[in-house]
Amino acid sequence: MLPDIGAVFGDFTYLVSEVVFGALAFALLYRADALRRAAVTVAALYPLAYVWDWYTLTIGVFEIHLRTGVEFLGIPVEEHLFMLVVPALVVGFHETLHGED
Numbered sequence: 001m002l003p004d005i006g007a008v009f010g011d012f013t014y015l016v017s018e019v020v021f022g023a024l025a026f027a028l029l030y031r032a033d034a035l036r037r038a039a040v041t042v043a044a045l046y047p048l049a050y051v052w053d054w055y056t057l058t059i060g061v062f063e064i065h066l067r068t069g070v071e072f073l074g075i076p077v078e079e080h081l082f083m084l085v086v087p088a089l090v091v092g093f094h095e096t097l098h099g100e101d
Contacts, residue, residue, distance in 0.1 A: 005017075006066045009066070010066065011066060011067060011068055011069065012066075012068060013066035013067075014064060014066055014067045014068075014076075014078040015067070015068055015077075015078050015081070018078055018081040018082055018085050019081075021085050021089060022081065022084070022085040022088070024089065024092075025038075025085055025088040025089040025091075025092045026088070026092075027092075028089070028092030028093060028095070028096050029088060029091065029092045029095065031096060032092065032095035032096050032099045033099075034091065034092070034095040034099060037091070037095070038087075038088050038091040038092065038095070041087060041091055042084055042087045042088055042091075045083075045087050046083055046084070049083040049087075050073070050075070050080075050083060053075055053079050053082075053083060054073075054074055054075050057075055057076075057079070058074075064076055064078065064079070
């Protein structure tokens with residue numbers, strides 16, 4: 001059984017998870033010397049991710065519990081972080097596995 005971090009972090013659970021995985025992404029990108037390349041990729045993907053996220057939240061595809069309740073540009077602040085962390089983590093793993101040595 002997985003630990004219930006929601007009982008510990010409450011409304012900050014989603015935010016904490018984004019910070020933890022964001023730190024992992026940063027570490028991988030730093031190690032692979034790919035921070036700049038990842039930033040360009042994330043920036044290119046962000047507008048599409050934002051529209052997709054806004055739309056799916058608006059029509060009710062999913063609902064986010066255990067979040068701060070702070071919104072920015074119509075979506076939870078945690079979702080903005082998610083849209084930065086996920087592609088950064090993917091690029092971080094890719095660069096770590098296949099980048100130049």
